[in-house]
Amino acid sequence: MKFIDFPSMNVKIEGMENISIPKMMKIRQIYDSFKIENLKEWIEREMENNLSHKENFKGKRICITVGSRGIPDLDIIVRTIVDKLKEWKAEPFIIPAMGSHAGGTAEGQKDFIAGYNITEKTMGVPILSSMEVVKIGQLPDETPVYCDKNAYESDGIVVLNKVKPHTDFRGKHESGMAKMMAIGLAKHKGASMFHMKGFSSFAERIPQVCDIFLKNAPVAFGVGIVQNAYDEISNLEVMEKAHILERDAALLKIAKEKIAKFKMPSIDVLIIDEIGKNISGNGFDPNIVGRSNSPGFDDVIDLKKLFIRGLTEETHHNGCGLSNADITTIKCVRDVDYESTWINVSTATMLNGGRIPMYANSDREALLIAIRTCTGIDFDKVKVVHIKNTSSMDIIEVSESYYDELKNRDDVEILSKPEDIKFDKDGFMI
Structure with a gap:
């Protein structure tokens, strides 16, 4: 395996002091639930x-x-x-x-x-x-x-x-x-x-x-x-x-x-906790997220910024799909086996799949940068969605700005009041 010890970065962006992270609430997206029992x-x-x-x-x-x-x-x-x-x-x-x-x-x-x-x-x-x-x-x-x-x-x-x-x-x-x-x-x-x-x-x-x-x-x-x-x-x-x-x-x-779909047509910032080859060839499903190394997925959802936090254990450090993120963290890019990843993307002839996105020193910093760099939005009503991965689309978190849009839908259940995202002392999400 070949890993790269990326350095920490000190990226100063004007106007960051005016950006805040919204409160998030849990919701349940309801889909056809039939499954084979035995x-x-x-x-x-x-x-x-x-x-x-x-x-x-x-x-x-x-x-x-x-x-x-x-x-x-x-x-x-x-x-x-x-x-x-x-x-x-x-x-x-x-x-x-x-x-x-x-x-x-x-x-x-x-x-x-x-x-x-x-x-x-x-x-x-x-x-x-x-x-x-x-x-x-x-x-x-x-x-x-x-x-x-x-x-x-x-x-x-x-x-x-x-x-x-x-x-x-x-x-x-x-x-x-x-x-x-x-x-x-x-x-x-x-x-x-x-x-x-x-x-x-x-x-x-x-x-x-x-x-x-x-x-x-x-x-x-x-x-x-x-x-x-x-x-x-x-x-x-x-x-x-x-x-x-x-x-x-x-x-x-x-x-x-x-296939699962988001119940909302537009997202300012999507946070994905983990991507991996066990989930999809792209690490996540472009049929849900609308991002891919290939054209043809732009009409899936209106998504401005994608923040990918990490890799699944099952993907064995294969970072395929990370290139589709707008931002990630230093912890994530250091966890990628670039030799294995580049073998995979070169086999598929999709060398763009081996690129790395901008990375921040923590989840908090990455999320703030993602919000700050969205254009044409109301920063006081930013629309943020947080999922574990694209195989876990039932219970997810959305910012409180979605409340009026979702409260009367029969295929969505609001499960909690809006709460602050919890971070550890190093700025990573708990």
């Missing part, structure tokens, strides 16, 4: 009902993909699939399938999924982590198509992934099972080759890769997962190989309807 039973039923020729799994080495995106109870999902395959007399194993994430190394990717409680001990099967790939075809533009060697040499691949709107492009297939075949299973080498044409080509080229992958790789079946706005699993489907692309597209439509 995942184990649900998955077992899906596998029993939707997969034919179960006798064909007997004695077969079946590979299960585990990606880098955070999925609630992922260990339960994977272990249930493992146990059901064992019941059918198969010999399952697991591979990390996450392109270039976790530093683009076999050990890094194995450690990454261990953070999700996916280990050989907890799963009861081998985890074969390797960056070695096999070329299985090429696109009309001569881009090679690759597959993880262990997966390719198996008797069947279970293509498992979360299905959600992508953070950098729009298309029939975005993040999901299709992208797992195109990029996740292609490991660092294949992900790098695929990204060379840029995100603007993804919508067209992902289905092309999948056609080749489904013809030339031993895909067994797919598992598509959708989460609701509360970061809980609302949809989980198991489908035969022939239906993977059809269901991937259908689940994406459902996911776009489920």
